[in-house]
Amino acid sequence: MQDLWLRILVFTSSFIIIYCDQESTLIQKYPAEYEQYLQSITEQNNVEGPIVNEKLSDEQPQAGPGSNFVQWLQILLGITTTTAAPITSAKPPTDCEPCTVCGSAVNGTKIVGGTETIRNQYPWMAMLLYSNRFYCGATLITDMHVLAAHCVSGFNPQRISVRLLEHDRSDPNDTTTITRNVEKITKHPRYSQSTFDNDIAIIKLDKRVKFEGILNPVCMPTKGEWYTGRDGIVAGWGTLKEGGDVSNTLQHVAVPIISNAACRRTGYAPTRITDNMGDSGGPLVVADETTNVHQLVGVVSWGEGCAKKNYPGVYARVNRYGRH
Numbered sequence: 001m002q003d004l005w006l007r008i009l010v011f012t013s014s015f016i017i018i019y020c021d022q023e024s025t026l027i028q029k030y031p032a033e034y035e036q037y038l039q040s041i042t043e044q045n046n047v048e049g050p051i052v053n054e055k056l057s058d059e060q061p062q063a064g065p066g067s068n069f070v071q072w073l074q075i076l077l078g079i080t081t082t083t084a085a086p087i088t089s090a091k092p093p094t095d096c097e098p099c100t101v102c103g104s105a106v107n108g109t110k111i112v113g114g115t116e117t118i119r120n121q122y123p124w125m126a127m128l129l130y131s132n133r134f135y136c137g138a139t140l141i142t143d144m145h146v147l148a149a150h151c152v153s154g155f156n157p158q159r160i161s162v163r164l165l166e167h168d169r170s171d172p173n174d175t176t177t178i179t180r181n182v183e184k185i186t187k188h189p190r191y192s193q194s195t196f197d198n199d200i201a202i203i204k205l206d207k208r209v210k211f212e213g214i215l216n217p218v219c220m221p222t223k224g225e226w227y228t229g230r231d232g233i234v235a236g237w238g239t240l241k242e243g244g245d246v247s248n249t250l251q252h253v254a255v256p257i258i259s260n261a262a263c264r265r266t267g268y269a270p271t272r273i274t275d276n277m278g279d280s281g282g283p284l285v286v287a288d289e290t291t292n293v294h295q296l297v298g299v300v301s302w303g304e305g306c307a308k309k310n311y312p313g314v315y316a317r318v319n320r321y322g323r324h
Contacts, residue, residue: 100143100211103219103294105287114240114253119167119175122235122294124218125250127163128281130155134169134246137236137282138162139296140217143208149199149299149316151281153191157182162205165215169237170248178215180205188321196301200316218285218296221319227286227297228259234300234313236282255284255313257297263314284315 106121126138126146136151146162160182168174183206188198209215221227235252239245284298298315 100216102217103285103287104214104216105292105294106214107292114251116247117167117235117250117252120165120214122218122250122252122283122285123165123214123216124294124296125164125166125235125283127166127169127237128152129161129163131159132161134237137238137300138203139281139283139299140164140209140215141202141220141296142217143211144205146203146205147283147296147299147318148185148201148203148281149301150191150193150196150201152185152201152203153187153193157185160185160203162203164209166250168249178209180207180209182206196314199301200299200318200321218283219293220322221286221295221297223319225297225319226259227257230257230286231255232257232284232286232297232315233294234282234284236300238282257284257286 103124105123106118124140126140127134128136128138128148128151136148138146138148138151141147152160158181162180162182164178164180165175166177182203184204185201186204187201190198191200192198211217231254233252233254235250237247237250240247240251282300283296284300285294286297287294296318298317301314301316
């Protein structure tokens with residue numbers, strides 16, 4: 001502004017101008033320039049398009065007495081100033097995808113014992129294949145990641161693939177599946193092959209999956225919740241009986257969730273049950289009784305035999321890892 005007033009004073013060196021009092025004199029002396037100023041104001045006010053936000057922010061200089069006259073003098077003297085861009089309200093993009101729903105299962109019948117699921121009942125259920133042969137389960141947790149475990153330890157990631165929306169492994173036309181290769185595997189740095197402590201891993205897919213139709217990820221568990229005393233649901237293509245073959249169709253079973261203290265009183269040696277057990281792939285989920293939203297509370301880790309009495313299955317406690 002000091003430079004502006006200096007140029008005004010140079011221009012009026014033959015007479016003293018107090019701009020508020022001399023406005024009419026200069027208008028009479030320079031009518032063409034004043035007409036140019038009025039024309040520019042008219043053009044600004046007639047710009048096509050809606051005025052989105054006319055309110056000035058608190059940081060913008062407010063117009064004061066004689067401000068229009070000063071603007072006219074600027075035009076008269078050929079002084080250009082930088083004007084802030086008009087304030088516009090942000091318009092929401094029209095191409096956003098809707099928020100992803102998690103933990104939404106297809107309604108089925110009540111689980112009594114182990115039984116076959118209906119097709120794609122648990123859309124987050126993933127199958128791991130090695131050289132295109134099934135060998136483990138996993139769980140879809142984002143559009144780019146599945147949760148797995150010791151099934152990936154010692155295996156070549158380039159030969160592992162992840163298949164979604166599979167139901168009957170023996171029938172390639174049973175469902176429309178989605179298959180992705182593996183870009184990266186991240187195992188827990190403190191995973192123990194001898195005790196299965198921290199037996200948890202994340203597989204990053206080579207390409208995102210699109211959440212459309214029934215496909216959706218499982219919800220992550222509530223932080224700090226133990227889920228003791230709740231019934232969980234385990235799903236997978238495991239053996240139907242001890243020493244038997246793996247199942248062609250996806251199976252599920254309801255299991256009670258007990259505390260670590262109770263587990264130490266079973267047939268397992270107390271030292272075998274720790275607070276950092278991992279998973280072997282398949283999900284253990286708990287469904288909310290009101291909303292039926294499913295949370296991933298555990299992942300199948302290990303067990304003694306197949307549904308052997310006094311030897312409950314051991315699962316990873318998912319909410320001990322990561323941020324939820």
